[in-house]
Amino acid sequence: MANFTKATSVKDWLNQRLAIEKVEKVMASEYWIPKNINFLWAMGMILAVLFTLLVISGIFLLMYYQPNVDTAFVSVNYTIMSEVDFGWLWRHIHAVASSVTFLIIYIHMFTAIYYGSYKKGREMIWVTGMLLFITFSAEAFSGYMLPWGQMSYWAGMVITNIFSLGDLQFNGLVEWIRGDYVPGQAFLNRFFMLHVFLLPLAIMGLIGLHFAALRIPHVNNQDGEEIDFEAESKKYLDGDKKGSKVMRFANDFMSKDIMVLAIFLIFFFYLVFFHYTFALDPVNLDPADGLVTPAHIYPEWYFLWSYEILRPFSVNIGLIAFGFAQVIFLLLPWLDRSPNTVPASRRGLFKYWFWLMLGNMIALTALGKLPPEGMYSTLGLISALLFIVMWLALPFITKNEKKA
């Protein structure tokens, strides 16, 4: 047993039992971050804050929400929105934060792609990040069911039907997932459970793993430079703060982070108070009706690009293309054959690949919102094919890349 002495202060008392000083060093003041970074390195912190906002607003919504097909719609649209004091605030925060989370995830992802932050020991950061993206997608979908409006019902119908896997006709599997022939009480109840318990639990675990994956390879920097963190941190601690290439996570990096976060939160709360309608689709203000499909059904903006990859093809090919789009990002560290860890601008053909991929994802997103008719059908098909071809071409265009 360790030797405990009479404590000289509360801090000393805690230190003897929990080693709080040591923990603080490992987690913050001696966790080293490169200096050569820009505002895009703050996206992780913004996502952590957004997730916290989702949890807090979710707790308050949970106190009035009723997971029942007869009362869910009213509990959201009347009780929470009109009766509960500030109920609207939690709902606006919850809806806007879920939408904006995906915006920041995409920025975070494309920053990593641009700077090559998935290579040389950083593969697990990328993989856990993509698993977080998938879990967040499931979380968003399950949450979308809960108000039990028309979009909830029909999105639930269409997305669960994907599991019949086209001509494989796994209709039993679809009925098993729903617990009914169509989305009903069993369906609403189990998606409620997934949304408020199982998926958030998985997300929290994955966030822990995502952070842990950063410890050994450390955060990347603007030039992909391999920094000797031990030597640089020693330089810093010996007093040469200016000459060292690294800084403390707290308070050095945090102060930069919080600056970006503060600017982001101005934008965020502007949306929450003055421009929240983009996150609350008016079609979902009609209660769920299994006998009427809305004239146009479309997913939230952040799913449109993958929806557009599903749409232009016949059912089987569409599902294969959709499945491809869901998993292909996960394989990026192995599809990029070049050893160069530098910004895309210094990487020859990959530079064009990066900007074309980003542009095409935006095009797919725009086309996914338009009705599948005439020219839009053709453009959608071209964009979807381009997406697939570009991923298949990636190993070849990166293989012969010159050493940067």
Place this chain on the structure above:
Amino acid sequence: MKESSRRGFMGKALGAVAGLGAIGSLVAMKKTWDPLPSVKAAGFTTLDMSVFTVGEMVTEQWRGKPIFVMKKSAEMVAKQTEEQSARDIVVNGTSYMVAIGLCTHLGCIPAYKQKEEYFLCACHGATFDSAGLVTKLPAPRGLDIPPFKIDGNNLILGEVGPEWQALKDNGITL
């Protein structure tokens, strides 16, 4: 030696019991997610076919799904192609179009255009003719015909009768 084989045995025994427990709980979890007996028992609907008007597309409901029903006159039947007629359900000498009103692509309800006599699915743009045959992708096949049994003037949806079995065996519906 004796010691290590004893430990090996205990390890395997523990593994076996834990494995059985894990399989057992997976079975229980799977079955807990199955549709409830009350949901399954409510899966039958009886339609009185004599009340429909010729040429009018009516939406009924079975297992929470919309069911399209249209009574056809003799002239309408005569105009049909063989493929279209194969899908007709004949009750008491009258032909009917009966189909599950969910697009075979991903399950939206196609809207019936009365004038042009075809269905259009707004979700992904598939079309079907008035007999329920698919005329434009991405739907993989015509509208499914629900299992039915003919009982006099009544059509019992959810029960399998010989007429439906024949449609299924001929590959006309799933």
